[in-house]
Amino acid sequence: MSRLMKNEGCPKSNDMNMDINIYKGQIWKKSSSKVYSPELLGLLESKDALVILKNGEPPFHVVIGVPHQAAVGVTTIAENWTNPRGKKGRDSDENAASFALAVFSELCDQKIPCKLVIAAHSTDHDPNKDANSPYCKEVFSEKIHFLLECHGAGEQRKQDIEISAGTNSLGNALDFGRQLATKLNFQYSLSAQIEAGSNKAKSISKDKEIDTTLVLPALETTSLIQAEKREIAALHLEAKPRFRISENDDSISADGLILGNAIAEVILLKGNL
Numbered sequence: 153m154s155r156l157m158k159n160e161g162c163p164k165s166n167d168m169n170m171d172i173n174i175y176k177g178q179i180w181k182k183s184s185s186k187v188y189s190p191e192l193l194g195l196l197e198s199k200d201a202l203v204i205l206k207n208g209e210p211p212f213h214v215v216i217g218v219p220h221q222a223a224v225g226v227t228t229i230a231e232n233w234t235n236p237r238g239k240k241g242r243d244s245d246e247n248a249a250s251f252a253l254a255v256f257s258e259l260c261d262q263k264i265p266c267k268l269v270i271a272a273h274s275t276d277h278d279p280n281k282d283a284n285s286p287y288c289k290e291v292f293s294e295k296i297h298f299l300l301e302c303h304g305a306g307e308q309r310k311q312d313i314e315i316s317a318g319t320n321s322l323g324n325a326l327d328f329g330r331q332l333a334t335k336l337n338f339q340y341s342l343s344a345q346i347e348a349g350s351n352k353a354k355s356i357s358k359d360k361e362i363d364t365t366l367v368l369p370a371l372e373t374t375s376l377i378q379a380e381k382r383e384i385a386a387l388h389l390e391a392k393p394r395f396r397i398s399e400n401d402d403s404i405s406a407d408g409l410i411l412g413n414a415i416a417e418v419i420l421l422k423g424n425l
């Protein structure tokens with residue numbers, strides 16, 4: 153085989169530099185206050201690290217994905233990457249792994265087979281926008297029923313929580329959003345996409361639902377599109393800084409813990425999805 157032919161199949165994947173870490177240690181140093189164990193915190197604050205936590209064996213009931221994790225205070229990732237529109241880098245989702253870890257930890261306590269895949273500060277690609285990225289490959293490496301991607305939204309965002317399925321017609325964002333709003337006792341503002349492929353949404357409160365539009369409907373997100381090709385329901389959830397940034401950088405915020413536990417309850421309710 154010529155060198156040219158050998159390179160033809162996956163010309164890009166070698167450019168994406170991620171150190172793969174299957175983390176089997178403790179999640180919390182102090183379970184009562186949800187302080188990270190130092191080893192896990194080190195991974196969450198590092199660059200170009202794919203951090204994988206597994207509970208049980210596949211098929212996994214859910215894979216929780218965090219493609220844009222970065223340490224608190226680090227606002228830009230993929231700084232050595234240029235997007236198709238010519239812009240360098242992209243916003244990070246500071247400490248989005250925190251509430252995802254709360255979901256994972258609760259599902260582990262309930263003995264649910266699940267996996268958490270965190271791309272910590274990729275410097276040379278956008279992990280959920282390329283089917284050949286180490287993040288996407290890991291998300292789809294084993295049989296799964298449901299993909300939930302956890303993201304961060306900025307402080308200025310109108311709603312505290314936004315949920316979208318992007319173009320994934322198997323993920324019912326409105327149904328998930330209604331159940332999540334109920335579990336959260338309607339204490340945060342929450343909007344959820346009405347139908348896949350659209351930016352139309354409902355803002356869900358205790359007494360009423362109001363028509364609105366999503367700021368980031370995730371209609372071009374590769375991971376959500378790839379999930380549908382594999383007949384996997386997928387959702388994209390964005391949470392404001394109050395859910396991700398606590399007073400201490402080594403722990404989860406009080407709101408993040410409430411959100412993580414509520415997401416886990418909704419996942420448990422949904423059975424096999």
Ligand SMILES: [Zn+2]
Binds near residue numbers: 220
């Ligand atoms: Zn994100």
